[in-house]
Amino acid sequence: MRLELAYYEIRDVRFGGATRLDDHVLTINREELSATLLEDERLGGMDLALAHPGERCRIVHLTDIQDARVKVSGPGEIFPGMVGGLAAPVEGRTNILRGLCVAETAEMPGMLESVVDMSGPVATLTPFSSLHHLVLLPRPADGVGRVPYGHALLKAGLRASVYLAEASRELPPDDLVVSELPIPGEPTGDGNLPRVAYLCQVSAIEDLREIFLYGGRARQMLPTLLHPHELLNGAIVNGIFDTPACRRNVTYGHVNNPVVMELIRRHGSDLRFVGMIVTPTPPTLREKERGAAMAAKLARYVLGAEGIVQTKGGGGHMVVDHMLACERCEELGIKTVLLNDRSVDTADIYTSERADAIICTGASGVDQWLEAPAMERVIGGTTLEGGDAREARRLPLTRVQSATDLLGLGRVRAIEF
Amino acid sequence: MAKFRVLHYLNQYFGQIGGEAEADARLQIRPGPVGPGTLLQAALGASAEVVATLVGGDNYVASDAERARAEVVELVRPWRPDVLVAGPAFASGRYGLACGTLCEALGKALGIPAVTAMHPENPGVELGRRHAYIVAAGTTARGMEEALGRMAGLAGKLLRGEPVTPAADAYIPRGILINEVVEAPAARRGVEMLLAKLGGDPYESEIPRPRWDRVPPPAPIKDPALATIALVSEGGIVLRGNPDRLESWGASKYLKYPTGASADLTPDAYECIHGGFDVSYACADPDRIVPLDAARSLERDGQIGRLFPFWFCTMGNNTTLDNARKFGAGIARELREGGADGVILTAT
Amino acid sequence: MAKELERAGLPTVLVTCLTNVAEMVGANRILAGVAIPHPVGDPGLAASVEQQQRRRLLLRALEALTVPVEAPRLFAVGS
Numbered sequence: 001m002r003l004e005l006a007y008y009e010i011r012d013v014r015f016g017g018a019t020r021l022d023d024h025v026l027t028i029n030r031e032e033l034s035a036t037l038l039e040d041e042r043l044g045g046m047d048l049a050l051a052h053p054g055e056r057c058r059i060v061h062l063t064d065i066q067d068a069r070v071k072v073s074g075p076g077e078i079f080p081g082m083v084g085g086l087a088a089p090v091e092g093r094t095n096i097l098r099g100l101c102v103a104e105t106a107e108m109p110g111m112l113e114s115v116v117d118m119s120g121p122v123a124t125l126t127p128f129s130s131l132h133h134l135v136l137l138p139r140p141a142d143g144v145g146r147v148p149y150g151h152a153l154l155k156a157g158l159r160a161s162v163y164l165a166e167a168s169r170e171l172p173p174d175d176l177v178v179s180e181l182p183i184p185g186e187p188t189g190d191g192n193l194p195r196v197a198y199l200c201q202v203s204a205i206e207d208l209r210e211i212f213l214y215g216g217r218a219r220q221m222l223p224t225l226l227h228p229h230e231l232l233n234g235a236i237v238n239g240i241f242d243t244p245a246c247r248r249n250v251t252y253g254h255v256n257n258p259v260v261m262e263l264i265r266r267h268g269s270d271l272r273f274v275g276m277i278v279t280p281t282p283p284t285l286r287e288k289e290r291g292a293a294m295a296a297k298l299a300r301y302v303l304g305a306e307g308i309v310q311t312k313g314g315g316g317h318m319v320v321d322h323m324l325a326c327e328r329c330e331e332l333g334i335k336t337v338l339l340n341d342r343s344v345d346t347a348d349i350y351t352s353e354r355a356d357a358i359i360c361t362g363a364s365g366v367d368q369w370l371e372a373p374a375m376e377r378v379i380g381g382t383t384l385e386g387g388d389a390r391e392a393r394r395l396p397l398t399r400v401q402s403a404t405d406l407l408g409l410g411r412v413r414a415i416e417f
Numbered sequence: 418m419a420k421f422r423v424l425h426y427l428n429q430y431f432g433q434i435g436g437e438a439e440a441d442a443r444l445q446i447r448p449g450p451v452g453p454g455t456l457l458q459a460a461l462g463a464s465a466e467v468v469a470t471l472v473g474g475d476n477y478v479a480s481d482a483e484r485a486r487a488e489v490v491e492l493v494r495p496w497r498p499d500v501l502v503a504g505p506a507f508a509s510g511r512y513g514l515a516c517g518t519l520c521e522a523l524g525k526a527l528g529i530p531a532v533t534a535m536h537p538e539n540p541g542v543e544l545g546r547r548h549a550y551i552v553a554a555g556t557t558a559r560g561m562e563e564a565l566g567r568m569a570g571l572a573g574k575l576l577r578g579e580p581v582t583p584a585a586d587a588y589i590p591r592g593i594l595i596n597e598v599v600e601a602p603a604a605r606r607g608v609e610m611l612l613a614k615l616g617g618d619p620y621e622s623e624i625p626r627p628r629w630d631r632v633p634p635p636a637p638i639k640d641p642a643l644a645t646i647a648l649v650s651e652g653g654i655v656l657r658g659n660p661d662r663l664e665s666w667g668a669s670k671y672l673k674y675p676t677g678a679s680a681d682l683t684p685d686a687y688e689c690i691h692g693g694f695d696v697s698y699a700c701a702d703p704d705r706i707v708p709l710d711a712a713r714s715l716e717r718d719g720q721i722g723r724l725f726p727f728w729f730c731t732m733g734n735n736t737t738l739d740n741a742r743k744f745g746a747g748i749a750r751e752l753r754e755g756g757a758d759g760v761i762l763t764a765t
Numbered sequence: 766m767a768k769e770l771e772r773a774g775l776p777t778v779l780v781t782c783l784t785n786v787a788e789m790v791g792a793n794r795i796l797a798g799v800a801i802p803h804p805v806g807d808p809g810l811a812a813s814v815e816q817q818q819r820r821r822l823l824l825r826a827l828e829a830l831t832v833p834v835e836a837p838r839l840f841a842v843g844s
Contacts, residue, residue: 112666124598125596125598194612194615196608196611196615205694205695206695206697244666244735258602258603258604259604259607259608261604262602262604262605262607262608263608266608270608270612271608271612283694283695283782283800283801283802284782284799284800284801285782285783285784285785285797306615307611307612307614307615308611309604309607309608309611315735316693316734316735317693317783317786317801320783320785320786335611335614335615336611337607337608337610337611337614339603339604339607340624342594342624343594348627349783349786349789349790350783350785350786350789351626351627351789353626355622355626356622357610357611357614357620357622358622358623358624359603359606359607359610359623360603360623360624361603362596363594363595363596365594365737368594368596397596403596404596407604408602408603408604408607410603411598411599411602412596412597412598412599413596413597413599413603413623414594414595414596414597415594415595415597416583416590416591416592416593416594416625417581417582417583417590417591417593417594417595629789629790629791630768630791631791631836632768632771632772632791632793633771634771634776634793634794634833634834634835634836635771635774635775635776635777635793636774636776636833637776637830637831637832637833637834638776638830638831639831640831641827641828641830641831644830646827646830649766649770651766652804693801694801694802695802696802697802698802698803698806698808699802699803699806701808702806702808704805704806704819705802705803705804705805705806705807705808705819706803706804706805706806708805708806708819708822708823710816710819711805711816711819711820711822711823712823714820715820715823715824715827720824720827721827731766741766741769742766742769744766744769745766745767745768745769745770745772746769746772746773748766748769748770749769749770749772749773749775750773752770752773752775753773753774753775757775758775758776759775759776759777759778759827759830760770760775760776760777760778761777761778761780761823761826761827761830762766762767762770762777762778762779762780763780763781763798763804763805764767764779764780764781764783764787764798764804765781765782765801765802765804
């Protein structure tokens with residue numbers, strides 16, 4: 001299956017007349033975009049704001065973040081089942097605006113905070129500080145509860161993502177990455193290269209803390225196969241807003257999944273990327289054991305994997321699913337590498353001797369504090385943890401979006417002293 | 418230039434007071450090095466002096482840490498040490514605990530660095546590693562010279578303000594995690610590690626496995642029909658409205674509620690605020706986490722002698738190990754004082 | 766927490782769904798609970814049946830408290 005990822009470099013974003021992309025500058029028609037997004041009756045109002053790398057600007061109350069991408073040729077559409085139709089988007093071409101993201105903020109009392117600073121020490125620790133932001137500030141319509149509001153703001157982000165990417169449709173890309181990955185049963189290429197698969201753990205606990213797969217709920221799911229191109233075209237979107245920001249797998253992370261991109265990069269030269277498995281994190285040990293066993297058998301008997309890279313969908317008890325899957329894979333002769341975050345104060349409650357190859361995506365614990373400087377401008381709210389959001393403060397790392405990202409978007413590794 | 422002043426702690430045996438019979442020996446201090454302290458002095462060289470040796474019986478410190486903490490500061494203060502060197506304790510559990518306790522107490526009170534040495538599985542490691550630098554040692558005193566040499570080296574660096582790392586200075590990681598910005602992204606490192614593993618090449622995991630200490634199992638209760646049984650939980654059950662403000666992420670306390678005359682926990686009076694799972698089931702019936710109804714009914718039927726008059730609850734989501742230990746110890750104290758014989762602890 | 770209670774000499778039975786975690790961490794008396802959100806309950810059962818299940822679980826827990834153990838031990842709930 002051949003998927004072309006056509007990248008368009010964005011060097012600036014501004015509001016203006018017609019929405020267009022010209023010489024790496026994206027102009028957005030504010031009124032047109034707001035009006036389109038407000039077609040969703042669950043929303044009663046929509047403000048839009050822009051933020052640029054290097055500004056003394058802080059974005060607070062973030063829920064999800066996407067990039068801007070649209071499928072311009074081939075079957076299937078971006079975000080199938082959510083915004084696009086249900087046909088699988090496995091091949092063709094997808095346009096991606098690189099250097100830009102779409103972020104949604106919402107004031108939901110009791111929700112865990114997520115912050116991005118566009119400059120300063122906090123900016124160093126979030127991958128989003130180096131991107132131009134279109135920030136959506138949607139407000140719920142009267143009488144709309146928390147859950148429908150949450151769904152609506154995610155939908156708005158996805159629709160904005162497509163709307164912006166459309167500006168690139170007729171233009172030649174700055175960069176083209178071609179991914180040619182087999183489907184099970186097809187020849188995979190050089191038989192001397194190891195067969196490697198990707199195990200993507202996702203979390204689906206309850207409303208506003210679940211991913212959507214093809215727009216469907218994942219709470220009762222059993223491990224299943226996904227073609228990596230489906231992931232890049234938005235088959236999984238993030239509806240988890242109420243989890244520590246440092247390890248919240250936002251939609252941006254799913255569509256730009258670093259493990260998938262790395263495996264695509266090396267397919268045909270160091271390895272054969274034979275496919276991926278999506279596996280859930282159910283709430284009982286028995287179901288966790290079942291999930292691990294089924295994920296491993298899909299890897300071994302359907303994908304024929306010799307090696308597998310695993311990522312987590314969240315913290316806490318999800319490390320149990322992570323370790324169990326590792327054990328089941330190793331037992332079937334599949335060599336495993338796990339990406340894992342760490343926290344000495346809470347520690348991983350379950351580890352395995354077979355998990356001997358772990359990559360650390362950073363530590364978020366009580367001793368990780370940052371000196372966040374005062375900012376000139378705040379988007380998304382006026383207060384932050386009870387204080388004025390513009391003020392300088394000590395900020396726990398757990399509030400910094402994707403600082404210890406479980407998919408590997410972050411930039412840190414923890415060393416123990 | 419003035420020499421650094423070193424205080425050395427030894428137990429009753431190495432401090433030449435006596436053997437197991439002297440394990441209750443009070444804390445006492447004498448000038449200069451004692452026993453292995455002379456080896457320590459040799460390892461330290463000319464820039465530091467073992468000005469005094471603190472000796473205490475293994476039981477004295479381990480059995481009453483509060484008392485030891487209070488006494489030791491006043492005993493040691495007049496000697497104005499710049500650093501504390503304790504042990505090595507090797508595999509001796511009480512000695513290791515004593516070293517850990519004293520390192521913490523003196524380190525905090527006098528603001529000085531503390532260095533000790535013990536086997537990595539010594540229970541003193543868990544207690545002491547945040548407060549002291551614990552050199553990894555063997556199980557027996559055959560490793561004395563090597564351990565003292567390492568302790569001296571580490572103490573020297575700490576006194577001179579030089580940076581130290583577990584790898585270079587042979588100490589057990591203290592559980593302090595520092596995030597460093599790295600060039601190579603995690604995914605790249607992961608695929609490379611996998612290729613190494615597949616190719617039979619060496620690789621090193623970036624996260625070591627944690628060690629968990631073992632607690633000797635308490636003796637069983639003879640007959641529950643004659644026993645006082647307490648209910649404890651980390652499941653986040655609180656009074657409706659959460660007036661005691663128990664957190665949903667990272668608990669800072671535990672709560673104590675009277676069982677009173679209640680026959681069960683009802684949803685109009687209680688709710689679940691745990692941040693780690695779907696709380697709707699427990700909110701619909703809090704007994705699904707704190708089984709008061711079943712416990713009451715067993716008490717009525719005589720299968721439980723008596724239900725402890727209070728039940729205890731904290732919230733386990735993202736709660737630190739340090740806090741969990743504190744809560745456990747606090748609840749244990751209250752249960753023992755109240756005459757509890759056994760505990761049913763429900764976890765989510 | 767279980768280990769702190771045990772360190773103080775209180776026989777403690779830890780009722781948890783994640784028994785593998787309990788064994789790893791080193792709690793000495795472990796009883797398998799129903800599920801993470803409801804260790805001693807089951808919303809899938811009729812109320813009276815659920816109550817019976819809870820009673821049975823507690824009886825088994827009490828039994829575990831009377832058994833001498835040497836090391837972490839998992840007690841099965843039984844039929």
